[in-house]
Amino acid sequence: MSVAAGALAGLGTGPVPPAPPHASSARRNLLVLLGAAVLFAVAGRIIELRPLELVRDVGNIGQFLKGYLNPSFANVGEYAWQCAVTVCIALWGTLLAACISVPLGLLGARNLAPHPVVYLAARRLMDVLRAVNEFVFALMFVTAVGLGPFAGMLALGLHTGGVLGKLLSETIEAIDPGQLEGVAAVGAGRAHAIAFGVVPQVMPNFLSYILLRFESDIRSASVIGMVGGGGIGFYLWDTIRAFNDREAATVILLIVAMVMCVDVVSSRIRRVAI
């Protein structure tokens, strides 16, 4: 470990050379810490943070638990069917989202957009789709197409389409431009250049994003029934609001089981396909 050998013999001894001065960051760190503490204190006041009530009302929680520990299986068939409906909503919602995201993602990628105005328009449209929560879309579609899973699927598809579109456009912007140039340089048209120069590069990422969003759509679809979007969410809302704890427990158990099953299946697909 000693450097005092061979050609470096002189480095172990002699005076330490004065390094140039550097500013200390301790003062800045302290200020940041203080600022963060103030911010969280104010935010806590606003949300009426009262952790003690958790302890004081522990008896009520016990009341709840009693019902939840005895799930009722009277209506389990209907709940299971609604879980299946929920999975179908998520399936079609994700399919619709993928279809929406492809054109938006292509036009919203800086390196492919035919014109900066098109690029900006596609980007803003995706921002709107992402900014509006699927619940808000669901409320709109319930008035447009009526109560039921179709409205829920449309709502999920639109919102997730914006998310997938943004992910896709950012994946496209990160491609290796050389591979695209190698296709464009043979005189291929725009569609061919995309099919050969872009699609093979973005496909693995895009598929994995779709699977990820499908898992997230399952969770969204399991509650979208609360606003009339179909699926198990309606019973979730109904049983909890009616303090029907034993039924609510069954519904929650089924949702947990469904989400776990879908996650297992989709991770298996990811391992095989990507």
Add this chain to the structure above:
Amino acid sequence: MACRASRNLHRDVIDAQRGAARVTRDMGAIVSPVIRIDRVAKSFRGKRALDHVSATIHPGQFVAIIGRSGAGKTTLLRCLTRAVTTGSGSIHFGDVDLGTLDGRALREHRARVGMIYQQFNLVRRLRVIDNVLVGRLPHLRGWRRWAALARWFDPAEQAIALRCLAHVGMLEKVWQRADTLSGGEQQRVAIAKILAQDPRVILADEPVASLDVLNGRMVMDTLRRIASESGLTVIATLHHVDYARGYADRVVGLRAGGLVFNGPPAELTDAMLVDIFGEYPAPLATAEPTMSDAAAVA
């Protein structure tokens, strides 16, 4: 497509081996256009990249463009593909003025120019054969253009691709993905791709700069053979003077964007090299690896 293509694989391979000799001979009927570069100048943000370069390149010549990094070699090549537009001056391919091309006409020009890159620029996740078939894209007509979007090519196109691969000695790697190949193999696939493209002119931007000496010579030999057998013009930027001396019919020397040499490699004296590359840091004739070095490695 895999099943469709491999059903007749054995016959295709036999055909390909027989057809390999035909590829360049068939192209021999095609005459490259005369390329006239007339007082071309180009600046990037005020920095002069090309300074009124003029040259005429006759069909079938193997032209090496040499010069230091930043001398304008690549810019000149990119002007020839119209990847960049010239600031002033004009470039003619035969009767076609490159300055007037846009849209469809520009794509047709690019189809006539085969481009080889230093980094190969193959689609890494596609198989070798799909990469070669990319060269067929501009030639597809009718419904085949649409089928190609799903990477479906009819057997005639696949046969062309197999012949081109056989021509560069890459037939046995046809079903492998491009990113499993070594650099030299990728460059040979890239050459097969432009053979399939059936261009009138081949441009190569530092085709051997990323390759070791042996692979570099193999690639240069292939380009040289194409130029000799088919009469295609090949224009390559090179920074190894010995490659230029060993392979080119004609050498164009650029220095700081200006043309300082234009003649046969025999006239490329040491004094000329100093003029092109400058004096510092070492005499160039010894600084560059030489062919005898390559032979020693072999």
